[in-house]
Amino acid sequence: MRDRALRTDFWLRASLDADGKPVRDIRNRDRRYRGRQVLGLTTFSGLAVSGPGRWSGVMYNPDDGRTYNASLTLMTSGSIRVEGCRTGGGACGKRSWTRAKTKVSARVKN
Numbered sequence: 001m002r003d004r005a006l007r008t009d010f011w012l013r014a015s016l017d018a019d020g021k022p023v024r025d026i027r028n029r030d031r032r033y034r035g036r037q038v039l040g041l042t043t044f045s046g047l048a049v050s051g052p053g054r055w056s057g058v059m060y061n062p063d064d065g066r067t068y069n070a071s072l073t074l075m076t077s078g079s080i081r082v083e084g085c086r087t088g089g090g091a092c093g094k095r096s097w098t099r100a101k102t103k104v105s106a107r108v109k110n
Contacts (some may be wrong), residue, residue, distance in 0.1 A: 015039050027065035038062045044070065059084050 015038075022037045033053055047057035050071065059070035060081070068084030075081055078099060085092040 023063070025062050027062065027067050044072070055095070058087070 015023055024034060025036050025038055025041065026034050028036075029056060029064050041060070041063070042061060043060050045058050045060075047055040050056040053074040054071060056069075056071045059068045061084075062068075063069060067087045069087055070082060070084035073081040073083075075096070079109060080097045082093040082097060083092070
């Protein structure tokens with residue numbers, strides 16, 4: 001039985017930049033990773049059940065290049081509530097994610 005899970009980004013609202021090139025992880029704190037594509041990155045890791053319909057683990061946010069202690073909660077509407085606090089303390093935030101209504105197909109190329 002798996003008690004840990006990973007989430008990989010398989011869809012982005014804007015997967016191409018203004019020049020028509022794949023969005024890169026330019027805000028990563030580690031310069032070695034700034035050239036990698038955001039599409040296909042693992043954004044959640046170590047997710048473990050922490051209650052009914054709730055998981056906790058670590059989240060990487062490519063928008064600011066930081067990691068967060070995060071929790072995900074499945075809402076009755078079918079959306080997911082994501083809450084996180086910056087690893088090591090500091091800023092916290094939350095956001096709700098709703099399932100896309102259309103099927104999206106993409107190929108990840110590095």
